[in-house]
Amino acid sequence: MTDTDLHPWKNTPGGPEGRGAAPPSVVRADGLNLTFQTNDGPVHALKEVDLSVAKGEFVSFIGPSGCGKTTFLRCVAGLETPTGGTLTVNDMSPDEARRARAYGYVFQAAGLYPWRTIGGNIRLPLEIMGFPAAEKKRRVAETLKLVDLDGFEKKFPWQLSGGMQQRASIARALSFDADLLLMDEPFGALDEIVRDRLNEELLALWDRTGKTMLFVTHSIPEAVYLSTKIVVMSPRPGRISDVIDSPLPRERPLDIRDSREFIEIAHRVREGLRAGMDAV
Numbered sequence: 001m002t003d004t005d006l007h008p009w010k011n012t013p014g015g016p017e018g019r020g021a022a023p024p025s026v027v028r029a030d031g032l033n034l035t036f037q038t039n040d041g042p043v044h045a046l047k048e049v050d051l052s053v054a055k056g057e058f059v060s061f062i063g064p065s066g067c068g069k070t071t072f073l074r075c076v077a078g079l080e081t082p083t084g085g086t087l088t089v090n091d092m093s094p095d096e097a098r099r100a101r102a103y104g105y106v107f108q109a110a111g112l113y114p115w116r117t118i119g120g121n122i123r124l125p126l127e128i129m130g131f132p133a134a135e136k137k138r139r140v141a142e143t144l145k146l147v148d149l150d151g152f153e154k155k156f157p158w159q160l161s162g163g164m165q166q167r168a169s170i171a172r173a174l175s176f177d178a179d180l181l182l183m184d185e186p187f188g189a190l191d192e193i194v195r196d197r198l199n200e201e202l203l204a205l206w207d208r209t210g211k212t213m214l215f216v217t218h219s220i221p222e223a224v225y226l227s228t229k230i231v232v233m234s235p236r237p238g239r240i241s242d243v244i245d246s247p248l249p250r251e252r253p254l255d256i257r258d259s260r261e262f263i264e265i266a267h268r269v270r271e272g273l274r275a276g277m278d279a280v
């Protein structure tokens with residue numbers, strides 16, 4: 001990967017450090033609706049969702065179980081088809097974006113193949129995409145370094161801790177260098193100390209690579225710590241009840257969580273969640 005690969009916004013006037021026009025939308029939803037038809041009747045999973053995510057933003061989605069967070073991510077990934085409204089990813093339809101490999105997807109469970117080494121797991125998407133051997137080797141080494149797992153290429157998933165497996169899963173999603181990373185509760189199953197460390201590492205990785213992140217979580221501190229924008233969702237039918245642009249600086253040591261600004265944002269998220277629940 002070149003420096004520009006890792007910092008795609010670097011020479012862009014509208015990038016995170018630029019002073020030009022607003023950066024283009026990577027993800028844009030207008031009046032998005034999705035109703036699942038089930039044997040028990042229709043389930044209105046998303047209702048009138050409007051959202052614009054700019055290049056290089058870190059956007060977290062938080063809300064009670066069943067409010068449509070995963071469904072929204074799956075729509076962006078072209079894995080669900082909305083029943084109303086419009087959705088674009090890099091100005092393409094989600095289906096086109098999926099075929100153009102516009103995103104990497106990280107799931108709650110690391111989902112590594114146990115019979116493949118860590119290197120073999122990271123190499124898998126590159127094999128599917130037909131990268132030449134030397135390029136595969138370079139990208140595996142590069143992404144292992146990005147997630148601080150160099151030296152673990154030949155280990156099998158069971159030889160790694162849960163946190164390391166999740167880092168390997170992030171490396172796999174990064175290996176083909178998509179500008180957009182979709183992460184569905186990637187750290188939900190990990191203990192708090194490991195999660196804190198991975199949050200710090202993820203933020204550093206985001207800062208280094210300039211990628212756009214869409215991140216689902218149930219944790220208020222995690223959402224506030226990581227995000228430049230927090231999308232609060234409410235259930236039945238899933239809709240956005242608040243969008244909070246974080247005033248926190250890009251550089252965030254963990255103890256920023258004790259600051260007044262952090263506590264205020266966390267309070268606003270909690271209020272948004274409560275209001276959403278009261279409205280049900």
Ligand SMILES: Nc1ncnc2c1ncn2[C@@H]1O[C@H](COP(=O)(O)OP(=O)(O)OP(=O)(O)O)[C@@H](O)[C@H]1O
Nearest residue numbers: 036038043045063064065066067068069070071072
């Ligand atoms: N394929 C499907 N068919 C029918 N209903 C579905 C399907 N996928 C999701 N749903 C329903 O849509 C709603 C939103 O589900 P979704 O998984 O997006 O919620 P979520 O906010 O991600 O929940 P959680 O936090 O528990 O993961 C739920 O009521 C769920 O049961």
